[in-house]
């Protein structure tokens with residue numbers, strides 16, 4: 001396995017910020033600390049899960065918090081920064097807007113999975129917050145499905161559609177499920 | 187659960203910090219407490235055994251807190267989520 005260097009992590013974040021029109025946190029020390037966290041997670045889990053969230057170490061469970069996480073786009077739009085404040089909006093980068101703590105958008109049900117076998121599963125479920133930007137009601141046992149973006153055609157296979165389309169930035173509502181049926185007759 | 191202790195001159199309150207070893211906000215919180223000479227205990231949740239993770243989750247949720255880090259308990263009755271200098275100053279009389 002190739003060694004993960006801080007420079008690689010930095011370059012990846014920079015390239016991603018450029019692609020999506022975001023900026024990296026302007027505080028060099030803070031940025032360094034986040035990049036180190038990402039590196040550490042990639043080393044121990046095999047993927048760069050969010051440095052500011054507790055990961056389970058299981059890819060399937062952590063998929064939505066692999067950086068850049070599913071929640072970044074709505075958070076940068078609404079609060080000026082992602083949950084960790086690694087990615088920020090232009091006005092924040094320029095110091096025009098003050099940065100306040102970004103509330104956790106990830107549903108509690110998902111967060112709880114990082115704590116191992118849940119003893120109070122039902123309690124957790126009742127408290128699950130449906131994010132304001134989504135209209136998807138989570139069923140207790142989500143199964144991965146094929147979703148496509150009605151705007152650009154991007155297809156993804158996962159439990160729920162992404163918050164925003166990573167390709168064309170369309171909102172979650174633009175995603176529709178692809179119903180697959182395999183016909184053996186004829 | 188193995189807490190690490192940081193000594194300080196300000197010991198009026200029992201301060202417990204739940205943090206993640208990779209989190210920049212947690213690091214800033216820890217630094218802030220150290221800079222202000224506050225005595226506190228901390229644990230990195232991501233480095234804990236599963237059993238301890240469960241206990242931490244129950245502790246935080248029993249006080250109605252979200253599962254976000256850093257989480258700071260002051261005298262086990264006040265819970266501060268996130269790096270909030272204003273709230274920390276107020277709670278700790280800094």
Ligand code: SF4
Pocket residue numbers: 049050051052065066067068069070071072082083084085086087
């Ligand atoms: S909150 Fe920011 S740093 Fe954390 S995973 Fe999402 S985009 Fe990456």
